[in-house]
Amino acid sequence: MSNYNEDLKWRYATKKFDAEKELDEASLETLLDSIQLSASSYGLQPYEIVVIKDQEVRKKLHPAAYEQPQILDASYLLVFCAKKTIDEAYLDEFIENIVSTRGMKKEDLDGMKEMVMNAVIALPQEDKVEWAKKQAYLALGNLLSSAAHHKIDVCPMEGFDPAQFNDILDLGNKDLDSAVIATLGFRSTEDQLQHAKKVRKPKEKLFHRI
Numbered sequence: 286m287s288n289y290n291e292d293l294k295w296r297y298a299t300k301k302f303d304a305e306k307e308l309d310e311a312s313l314e315t316l317l318d319s320i321q322l323s324a325s326s327y328g329l330q331p332y333e334i335v336v337i338k339d340q341e342v343r344k345k346l347h348p349a350a351y352e353q354p355q356i357l358d359a360s361y362l363l364v365f366c367a368k369k370t371i372d373e374a375y376l377d378e379f380i381e382n383i384v385s386t387r388g389m390k391k392e393d394l395d396g397m398k399e400m401v402m403n404a405v406i407a408l409p410q411e412d413k414v415e416w417a418k419k420q421a422y423l424a425l426g427n428l429l430s431s432a433a434h435h436k437i438d439v440c441p442m443e444g445f446d447p448a449q450f451n452d453i454l455d456l457g458n459k460d461l462d463s464a465v466i467a468t469l470g471f472r473s474t475e476d477q478l479q480h481a482k483k484v485r486k487p488k489e490k491l492f493h494r495i
């Protein structure tokens with residue numbers, strides 16, 4: 286049985302990618318499948334992810350990410366975005382998907398619809414986008430774990446200017462707001478950080494066992 290925690294110890298936030306070693310498309314799809322399989326509150330998946338390979342686009346984004354080299358050297362750049370409009374129509378589309386996927390009757394989901402209307406759709410717009418961003422972070426977490434399992438390197442990144450990313454990628458017109466980004470590829474042998482010990486809180490400080 287493979288030890289999953291060994292995979293997690295293997296991974297690290299890669300600072301220097303090997304620009305010559307490209308992630309193949311099948312591996313990319315596997316990671317995108319892992320993102321698709323992420324849990325989200327009520328299953329609403331209130332986010333979309335922009336998958337960028339194009340170097341010209343990445344060159345434009347590079348200054349807006351403090352010129353972090355991962356943006357250019359990795360094989361792919363993913364921009365996790367919160368969906369800005371989470372309204373009744375969005376919820377209805379979600380319910381339609383459940384109905385067709387599980388062969389249910391729409392009426393069976395009336396109770397669920399009412400609950401989500403009250404708990405999520407009724408939230409003030411700002412709170413809703415914050416909630417959506419939290420869900421996007423869960424998807425990022427899934428990506429990190431899956432990539433570790435598949436021995437693919439990732440750098441999760443908050444070091445970018447969301448307003449500039451929104452502008453450059455025209456995210457407003459797609460009803461999206463960038464939340465967090467990640468680069469995918471393979472570590473360079475020159476990245477010394479891969480040899481550094483993990484710095485983590487001791488478990489006594491991390492967990493309250495009651």
Ligand SMILES: Cc1cc2nc3c(=O)[nH]c(=O)nc-3n(C[C@H](O)[C@H](O)[C@H](O)COP(=O)(O)O)c2cc1C
Pocket residue numbers: 296297298299300353440441442443444445465483
């Ligand atoms: C949400 C998030 C944002 C981060 N932003 C950056 C970033 O902009 N640039 C970077 O080099 N590392 C970034 N990191 C990497 C963290 O510094 C790193 O995960 C942390 O130091 C723990 O080290 P490890 O992931 O290598 O075990 C980020 C990590 C997370 C989870």
